[in-house]
Amino acid sequence: xxxxxxxxxxxxxxxxxxxxxxxxxxxxxxxxxxxxxxxxxxxxxxxxxxxxxxxxxxxxxxxxxxxxxxxxxxxxxxxxxxxxxxxxxxxxxxxxxxxxxxxxxxxxxxxxxxxxxxxxxxxxxxxxxxxxxxxxxxxxxxxxxxxxxxxxxxxxxxxxxxxxxxxxxxxxxxxxxxxxxxxxxxxxxxxxxxxxxxxxxxxxxxxxxxxxxxxxxxxxxxxxxxxxxxxxxxxxxxxxxxxxxxxxxxxx
Amino acid sequence: xxxxxxxxxxxxxxxxxxxxxxxxxxxxxxxxxxxxxxxxxxxxxxxxxxxxxxxxxxxxxxxxxxxxxxxxxxxxxxxxxxxxxxxxxxxxxxxxxxxxxxxxxxxxxxxxxxxxxxxxxxxxxxxxxxxxxxxxxxxxxxxxxxxxxxxxxxxxxxxxxxxxxxxxxxxxxxxxxxxxxxxxxxxxxxxxxxxxxxxxxxxxxxxxxxxxxxxxxxxxxxxxxxxxxxxxxxxxxxxxxxxxxxxxxxxxxxxxxxxxxxxxxxxxxxxxxxxxxxxxxxxxxxx
Ligand SMILES: Nc1ncnc2c1ncn2[C@@H]1O[C@H](COP(=O)(O)OP(=O)(O)OP(=O)(O)O)[C@@H](O)[C@H]1O
Ligand SMILES: [Mg+2]
Numbered sequence: 209x210x211x212x213x214x215x216x217x218x219x220x221x222x223x224x225x226x227x228x229x230x231x232x233x234x235x236x237x238x239x240x241x242x243x244x245x246x247x248x249x250x251x252x253x254x255x256x257x258x259x260x261x262x263x264x265x266x267x268x269x270x271x272x273x274x275x276x277x278x279x280x281x282x283x284x285x286x287x288x289x290x291x292x293x294x295x296x297x298x299x300x301x302x303x304x305x306x307x308x309x310x311x312x313x314x315x316x317x318x319x320x321x322x323x324x325x326x327x328x329x330x331x332x333x334x335x336x337x338x339x340x341x342x343x344x345x346x347x348x349x350x351x352x353x354x355x356x357x358x359x360x361x362x363x364x365x366x367x368x369x370x371x372x373x374x375x376x377x378x379x380x381x382x383x384x385x386x387x388x389x390x391x392x393x394x395x396x397x398x399x400x401x402x403x404x405x406x407x408x409x410x411x412x413x414x415x416x417x418x419x420x421x422x423x424x425x426x427x428x429x430x431x432x433x434x435x436x437x438x439x440x441x442x443x444x445x446x447x448x449x450x451x452x453x454x455x456x457x458x459x460x
Numbered sequence: 461x462x463x464x465x466x467x468x469x470x471x472x473x474x475x476x477x478x479x480x481x482x483x484x485x486x487x488x489x490x491x492x493x494x495x496x497x498x499x500x501x502x503x504x505x506x507x508x509x510x511x512x513x514x515x516x517x518x519x520x521x522x523x524x525x526x527x528x529x530x531x532x533x534x535x536x537x538x539x540x541x542x543x544x545x546x547x548x549x550x551x552x553x554x555x556x557x558x559x560x561x562x563x564x565x566x567x568x569x570x571x572x573x574x575x576x577x578x579x580x581x582x583x584x585x586x587x588x589x590x591x592x593x594x595x596x597x598x599x600x601x602x603x604x605x606x607x608x609x610x611x612x613x614x615x616x617x618x619x620x621x622x623x624x625x626x627x628x629x630x631x632x633x634x635x636x637x638x639x640x641x642x643x644x645x646x647x648x649x650x651x652x653x654x655x656x657x658x659x660x661x662x663x664x665x666x667x668x669x670x671x672x673x674x675x676x677x678x679x680x681x682x683x684x685x686x687x688x689x690x691x692x693x694x695x696x697x698x699x700x701x702x703x704x705x706x707x708x709x710x711x712x713x714x715x716x717x718x719x720x721x722x723x724x725x726x727x728x729x730x731x732x733x734x735x736x737x738x739x740x741x742x743x744x745x746x747x
Contacts, residue, residue, distance in 0.1 A: 326560060327559065
């Protein structure tokens with residue numbers, strides 16, 4: 209009767225299992241430092257330009273949209289506050305994570321997927337290395353380090369984007385008022401929320417990418433399937449998790 | 461690496477009623493039992509999908525048997541965990557059907573991989589360096605006549621060359637058992653014969669026990685009837701009375717079951733239509 213639930217539950221169990229093994233391995237020797245550096249470079253440095261671009265425009269769009277509503281209430285001075293809060297709490301983390309999911313969950317899944325179908329993962333196990341330690345742990349660590357950093361950058365660039373619209377372009381407020389407003393409005397709660405989310409998203413993106421990659425079967429076609437699935441599943445979970453976390457923080 | 465010259469006569473690989481099930485109700489391996497003894501060459505034949513690769517992966521602990529028992533080098537490994545398997549696997553050389561060469565590493569790094577990563581080669585808890593293992597890597601690559609490709613990447617080599625790198629990587633740690641999964645698949649007949657010649661040479665020089673999965677009956681025929689002559693550096697036909705002929709045995713798999721086990725003469729004599737398809741000189745059915 210509950211047959212349709214079996215496969216997702218098994219997948220989730222595999223996910224938790226992989227999360228546990230990959231995290232524990234971070235504290236066990238041998239430590240693959242070179243792999244970590246390489247992954248931080250592909251995920252972090254490689255995603256920087258696009259993150260900056262998307263972050264900037266989300267700030268710009270937010271300030272533009274808000275300008276109408278705020279001027280109706282004569283509250284144009286609040287534009288800094290609104291941009292900062294929305295960006296730090298929600299838009300920054302979610303947009304960055306979706307971007308990285310599209311760019312790197314797929315990249316990880318297709319890389320590990322090709323390794324799976326060409327039996328490189330079997331070869332690793334046969335020749336003395338644990339693929340979880342060698343492949344998954346460095347990707348998870350790299351993601352946990354770089355995604356929060358990218359999010360902070362996106363948040364900051366977004367607030368700058370909002371400033372460009374609010375001050376030089378539409379003259380809604382003065383520069384010092386915008387920055388003061390933006391800075392003061394951010395509470396401890398917002399910052400905590402804005403940093404916990406990217407950390408959770410990092411787990412989702414890295415592990416979903418690795419899990420779907422390592423489960424690939426059925427040749428090159430299978431790699432394509434695994435890649436698509438990884439992006440879809442990671443994106444859905446990003447939305448579910450952000451809703452849950454926001455719910456918790458709203459109640460605090 | 462120290463070569464253990466005197467490899468005593470012992471059971472290297474033993475399957476007892478091994479079955480493997482995946483998601484489907486039908487088994488992929490169905491109560492397979494056999495033994496491979498040291499010094500033996502075992503040819504494993506069978507149609508695509510008959511379970512040959514699965515069988516090899518069970519022998520390596522890469523897949524778990526659903527039921528039955530597996531022993532490797534006299535040790536019952538059925539219930540081993542991954543950590544214990546690493547030690548067992550470090551005595552088994554393997555050539556994967558899809559190659560399994562690491563395409564982000566150079567040929568040298570690929571061949572050095574087992575020496576750098578297996579616990580058995582650690583000195584004082586530390587990995588050896590690429591420089592210290594280079595002589596062994598060079599020797600293994602010279603053996604497969606690829607001594608000048610150290611700094612190339614697998615993608616820069618032809619299919620036949622990649623197979624040879626796989627053989628070098630599998631043999632560099634001087635394994636007690638070598639598993640070759642379809643070493644000649646997808647190669648032209650000439651290249652395929654050079655690969656088989658390498659296996660025969662390896663068998664002669666190091667006296668390795670080997671299991672060879674193949675679709676080509678010519679491969680089995682060559683392995684059963686030829687030896688390498690190191691003085692003349694070429695293959696020569698074994699005399700009909702040679703005891704070495706006894707060392708090559710054939711196995712035929714069909715839909716997960718082991719349907720034939722025996723010497724070439726017995727394979728040739730089989731009247732079963734499926735089994736005789738894998739024979740070089742099939743017997744004529746007399747009705
Ligand atoms: N991981 C797996 N999950 C589910 N089914 C599998 C898996 N691996 C293999 N199979 C199935 O097991 C059967 C035997 O596969 P196997 O790869 O051993 O065949 P083979 O004899 O090596 O064939 P070939 O000569 O084509 O390499 C096939 O039907 C295959 O679909
Ligand atoms: Mg196969």
